[in-house]
Amino acid sequence: MSYIGFVFLGMSKMLFIWWKKPDLSDMVHELEHIYPQNKDQEKVYRLDSYLRSCSPSGQIATDLLLCAVATQVVMHFDHLARVVGNHHLGGDWSENLRFLAGAVRYHHRILRLMDVLNDIFGVPLLLNFMVSTFVICFSSGLSIAAYKQNWNDADVRYRRALVFLIARPQRTTYLKATVFMNITRATMTDEVAKLSSKMDKFMKYAKFFYTAVGIEPYKKDLLEHKNSIKTRIVFWANVINLTMVAIGESIYFRSAYNNGKLLEAVTVLSYIGFIIVGMSKMCFIWWKKAAMNGMARELEEMYPRGKVQEQRYKLQKYLKSCSRISFTYSLLYSLLIWTFNLYSVMQFLVYEKWLNIRVVGKTLPYLMYIPWKWEDNWTYYPLLFSQNFAGYTAAAGQISSDLLLCAVATQVVMHFDYLSQTMESHELSGDWEQDSQFLADTVRYHERILHLSDVVNEIFGIPLLLNFMVSSFVICFVGFQMTVGVSPDMITKLFLFLFSSMSQVYLICHYGQLVADAVS
Structure with a gap:
């Protein structure tokens, strides 16, 4: 039975990637477009640290692909948070507005990339929870960075517009196993906790036979x-x-x-x-x-x-x-x-x-x-x-x-x-x-x-x-x-x-x- 399950998971991942090939191609083009283009940009994005974190995380085929894509998504979210947090406002309203508009566009682009990512990998993740410990909440740091920015001296119009950038990431972005669950470390912790409840060591035999007759005692x-x-x-x-x-x-x-x-x-x-x-x-x-x-x-x-x-x-x-x-x-x-x-x-x-x-x-x-x-x-x-x-x-x-x-x-x-x-x-x-x-x-x-x-x-x-x-x-x-x-x-x-x-x-x-x- 374990062999059948192993084959089923491998086959399901292969078929879903084959089925989602057009979406996957669009996602790769989008990632290529926003990838750091030169050495200076690679330093700004801290590319080496994300490459190192990507290497040991994946295992095979679909997991490696998810690992590579998710690492780049995290890299872009982190870069955006650093840019917003470290930006020093000037006295020119139009210049500040252009910066804010660029940050919002960049954020929207990453969010759209996340939607494509969830569309491609949602069903395989639901079928296989192997990668639950890898990808965590992506967008939570952006609102904190925007709040810490030196907005006190900014124009009132800029501060009003900045509220949008602070509020938008409050609805945190997750990697999702379709609509049923968000994949986070907390999810893994909850699953392990359910399996290892200490009092259940006394109850395990009773619960086994109750389950056989359809009763949750x-x-x-x-x-x-x-x-x-x-x-x-x-x-x-x-x-x-x-x-x-x-x-x-x-x-x-x-x-x-x-x-x-x-x-x-x-x-x-x-x-x-x-x-x-x-x-x-x-x-x-x-x-x-x-x-x-x-x-x-x-x-x-x-x-x-x-x-x-x-x-x-x-x-x-x-x-x-x-x-x-x-x-x-x-x-x-x-x-x-x-x-x-x-x-x-x-x-x-x-x-x-x-x-x-x-x-x-x-x-x-x-x-x-x-x-x-x-x-x-x-x-x-x-x-x-x-x-x-x-x-x-x-x-x-x-x-x-x-x-x-x-x-x-x-x-x-x-x-x-x-x-x-x-x-x-x-x-x-x-x-x-x-x-x-x-x-x-x-x-x-x-x-x-x-x-x-x-x-x-x-x-x-x-x-x-x-x-x-x-x-x-x-x-x-x-x-x-x-x-x-x-x-x-x-x-x-x-x-x-x-x-x-x-x-x-x-x-x-x-x-x-x-x-x-x-x-x-």
């Missing part, structure tokens, strides 16, 4: 945009498909129970319970989005800053513990769901196609009512995909919420432990004012952690209640199936299901006990 920034159309489509596709499968399984359960097929009814009921837990956890997190946002911002504010605080909080210890448990739990549930999803397909491929031991036929991973004959026609494949998709959705809904609880509870425990250690190691100074200030800070910090715990209980309370209720039934149903005599491979599936359900209950109880111990 929280937003730390109030100014962040709403969920994209793509995210909403993924979410509703997951919910609708899972609901349809649940309805089909419910109809099958009623039919099996009425016909006295108790084992099949119990089997389907365990699947329905699995769906209920996954769906309830997804929906409650979606419903409590506002509370989740507040909790995430509170955790971000309380997160230890810098190496010294990280050592005091023993951050790495808690982060490693959370990551280890999250990874193991994710692996266990992924193994569970894909064992169930692919079991029927693997039976067909191994027993019938490979070993030729018995005829298995095309079967679906889960028992579900389907009002037509699907075994011997093309509808088998959409049904197989739908059930696999639903199984993964239910599993991801459970995994994501459990991992989010794991990450949040770990941080709550970390703050409680840090507070305990701080109070235990603190030595009283004997100064009432200083000691009372320490006590007040401690109480405020404790109150803040308690408030965070209340928010966690508000968000996860009902899903945890449903989790315990349904998981208890699922454990009983799976245990019952294992005692009635089933094939060895089916025993493996049921044991994995039982072990995963018990692990889920244990994980929740484990973190509940950790919080209780930390508080006490």
Whole structure:
């Protein structure tokens, strides 16, 4: 996939430059026309410094061309700013006006060149953000230079005209990736910051599974945009498909129970319970989005800053513990769901196609009512995909919420432990004012952690209640199936299901006990 992306970027740059060749030719002619023509002009423009900065910045083809053109644009903007800033006004109004008119024309010419530059390179930049750290704001220095000019002694008409030159660059010129973004160092900083948010190290596994079902669990920034159309489509596709499968399984359960097929009814009921837990956890997190946002911002504010605080909080210890448990739990549930999803397909491929031991036929991973004959026609494949998709959705809904609880509870425990250690190691100074200030800070910090715990209980309370209720039934149903005599491979599936359900209950109880111990 990385090779395909590399080829796609290279091809897109080649094609866009070929497509924009007439505009590129005009831009080169314009650059040639305003290029320094002799040694004296090269010194005035400080050409050598811009040539040196251009050489190491580019890499290949289009990037080198952009590097060369953008460097010359920066050179002209800087030269104009120096000329305006260093110009000494004379007493002749007409001479001053000619200078100002020439500066405005020169500025307009560079701005027009920038428009051509953005027209040519806009789409390639949008497709490839490789050059985001190179070109920064071009025109910002011009208004400063005009303001610093010795205009105090100038004619009032000149000062009025100079306002135009000061105001015009206030709308800063940028290299643009079409209309979507300006390319600056700040843009690169923002992108890196989004990737390296420290608190997200605790949340990375939970966010991965939430993204798979089309949910953004929280937003730390109030100014962040709403969920994209793509995210909403993924979410509703997951919910609708899972609901349809649940309805089909419910109809099958009623039919099996009425016909006295108790084992099949119990089997389907365990699947329905699995769906209920996954769906309830997804929906409650979606419903409590506002509370989740507040909790995430509170955790971000309380997160230890810098190496010294990280050592005091023993951050790495808690982060490693959370990551280890999250990874193991994710692996266990992924193994569970894909064992169930692919079991029927693997039976067909191994027993019938490979070993030729018995005829298995095309079967679906889960028992579900389907009002037509699907075994011997093309509808088998959409049904197989739908059930696999639903199984993964239910599993991801459970995994994501459990991992989010794991990450949040770990941080709550970390703050409680840090507070305990701080109070235990603190030595009283004997100064009432200083000691009372320490006590007040401690109480405020404790109150803040308690408030965070209340928010966690508000968000996860009902899903945890449903989790315990349904998981208890699922454990009983799976245990019952294992005692009635089933094939060895089916025993493996049921044991994995039982072990995963018990692990889920244990994980929740484990973190509940950790919080209780930390508080006490």
